[in-house]
Amino acid sequence: MIRLGIFVFWLLHFLPLPILAPIGRxxxxxxxxxxxxxxxxxxxxxxxxxxxxxxxxxxxxxRAHFRAFGQxxxxxxxxxxxxxxxxxxxxxxxxxxxxxxxxxxxxxxxAPHFVGLDMGGVRLSADHPMVSMYSRQKNxxxxxxxxxxxxxxxxxxxxxxxxGLKPVIKSMKRGLPFYYxxxxxxxxxxxxxxxxxxxxxxxxxxxxxxxxxTGAVVVPVVTRQLPGGRGYVARFYPAWDSYPSGGSHADTxxxxxxxEERVKEMPEQYxxxxxxFKTRPPGEGNFYAR
Numbered sequence: 001m002i003r004l005g006i007f008v009f010w011l012l013h014f015l016p017l018p019i020l021a022p023i024g025r026x027x028x029x030x031x032x033x034x035x036x037x038x039x040x041x042x043x044x045x046x047x048x049x050x051x052x053x054x055x056x057x058x059x060x061x062x063r064a065h066f067r068a069f070g071q072x073x074x075x076x077x078x079x080x081x082x083x084x085x086x087x088x089x090x091x092x093x094x095x096x097x098x099x100x101x102x103x104x105x106x107x108x109x110x111a112p113h114f115v116g117l118d119m120g121g122v123r124l125s126a127d128h129p130m131v132s133m134y135s136r137q138k139n140x141x142x143x144x145x146x147x148x149x150x151x152x153x154x155x156x157x158x159x160x161x162x163x164g165l166k167p168v169i170k171s172m173k174r175g176l177p178f179y180y181x182x183x184x185x186x187x188x189x190x191x192x193x194x195x196x197x198x199x200x201x202x203x204x205x206x207x208x209x210x211x212x213x214t215g216a217v218v219v220p221v222v223t224r225q226l227p228g229g230r231g232y233v234a235r236f237y238p239a240w241d242s243y244p245s246g247g248s249h250a251d252t253x254x255x256x257x258x259x260e261e262r263v264k265e266m267p268e269q270y271x272x273x274x275x276x277f278k279t280r281p282p283g284e285g286n287f288y289a290r
Contacts, residue, residue, distance in 0.1 A: 002141055013077030017090055021071050021229030028070020032063060039066075042272040044287055049197035050267075064268035068225055072115035075232075079122045079149040087153075091123035091223075095236035099177075099219055102239050106216035107177040108207065111223070112259045113184065113271035120223030120234035121179050122149055129154040131171035132179040136160050161186070165206060172214050179221075182207055183259055185278045193281050194252045197260055202279035208244035208251035218243050222262050225269055 012020060032039060042065060046058045053061070078087060099107070109124070111117055124130065132150065137143035147158055157176060159167045172178055185202050193200040211218055220237040237258075244251045263270045277287050 002139055006141065006145065009074065009077045010081060012074055013081050016229075017075070017078075017231060018229035020074055020077075024071030024074035025067040026070070027074060028067040029063070031070055032066035035066075038273045041275055041288060042066075045272045045274075045276055048199050048277060048287065049263075061268055062272070065270075065272050068115045068269050069271075069273065071229075072119070072225060076118060076149065079118060080145060084126050084153055087123055087126060090231040091119050091234060092231065093123070093234050093236070095238075098236040098238050099221075102217045102219060106172050106175075106214045108210060108216045108218050109177050109179045110207065110218055110220040110255065110258075111179055111181055112220075112262060113181060113274070114223060114225075114262070114266070114269045115271065116223030116225045116232045116234070116269065117181065117271075118149070119225075119232045120221060122153070123232075123234055124179065124221070125150065125156050126153040129156050129176055130179045131157040131159065131168055131176040133159045133161055133168065133181065136162065165210065169210070169214060172210075172216060178210070178216070180207065180210075182255060183276070184274055185276055188279050191279070192249055192252055194249060194256055196256045196276065197263075199277055200281055200284075201256070201277055203252050203256060205248050205252050207255055208248055211244050220258060224266060 012023065015023070039062065042062045043058065046053070046061055050058060050061075078090065099109075109130070111121060121130075121132065134146065134150070137146065150156060150158055157167070157171045159171075168178055182204065183196075186204060188202055190206065191202040191204050194203040195201070196203070207218065210216060218240045220240075221234055222237070223232055223234045225232055240254070243254070245254075275288055280286060
C-alpha cells in the first residue's frame with residue numbers, strides 16, 4: 001500500500017502546481033474527515049492558543065489548516081522528483097541579504113514548523129549545503145524518500161535526533177549552516193517550560209546553547225505557502241542582536257515570541273496537528289487526555 005501511494009505521488013508531481021494544489025487541498029479535507037484524532041488535537045491546540053476566538057472561528061481555522069497541510073503533502077513530490085530548475089521557479093527567496101550579511105560566520109537558520117518548512121529547506125539546500133536534524137520514520141521506504149529529498153541537490157548532512165547535537169556542532173564548525181526546527185514537544189529532557197501563546201510549553205533550549213557553543217548567529221527563515229498554487233516564499237529575517245543573552249529561559253522565550261508573531265500572520269499554516277503541549281509541568285493534567 002505504501003509503495004502504491006508513493007507511485008501515485010510520483011504521477012501527480014508532473015502536474016502544474018496550480019492544478020496539483022487544489023488536489024492537495026481536497027486531500028487535506030479528506031484527511032480532516034478521516035483523521036479524527038489529529039482533528040481533535042488541532043482543536044485543542046487552537047483553543048489553548050486562541051481562547052478569544054469563537055468555536056466557529058477555530059473550526060474554520062482547523063479546516064483551513066488541513067487544506068494547507070494536504071497541499072504541502074502532495075507538493076513534496078516536487079521535492080522528490082522535480083528538477084532543480086522547477087524547484088527554483090516554485091520557491092522564491094526574500095530577505096536573502098540578511099543571510100548574506102553574516103556569511104563567513106556560523107549560522108543557525110531558525111525554521112519553525114509551518115507547512116512550507118520542507119519546501120524552503122530543500123530550496124535553500126540547492127544553493128548551499130546545510131546540516132539539519134530529522135526524526136527517523138518507522139517505514140524505511142518513507143524514511144529513505146525524505147532523506148533523498150533533503151540531500152539531492154547538495155551534500156547536506158542529516159542528523160537523526162537519536163544522534164544528538166555533536167554531529168551538528170561538528171558540521172557547523174566545518175562551515176555548514178544549521179537549518180534548525182525548534183518548536184516541537186520532545187519531553188522534559190533538555191527543555192524548559194516557556195510560554196507559547198501564554199501556555200507553558202516544554203521547549204528545547206538547544207538554540208541558545210548551540211549559539212553559545214559555536215558562536216553562531218541566529219537568522220530566522222519562515223516559508224509561506226502562497227494561495228492559488230502560486231508556489232512558496234522562503235523569507236529570511238534580520239539576524240538577532242545580543243543573542244544569546246546569557247539567560248536560557250529568556251533566550252528561549254524570545255524564540256517562542258518570534259514564532260508567535262509569525263503564527264499570527266498565517267495561523268492556518270502552522271503545524272497544529274502536533275501535541276505541542278503534551279508535556280506538562282508537575283501537577284498539571286494532560287490537555288489531550290480523553
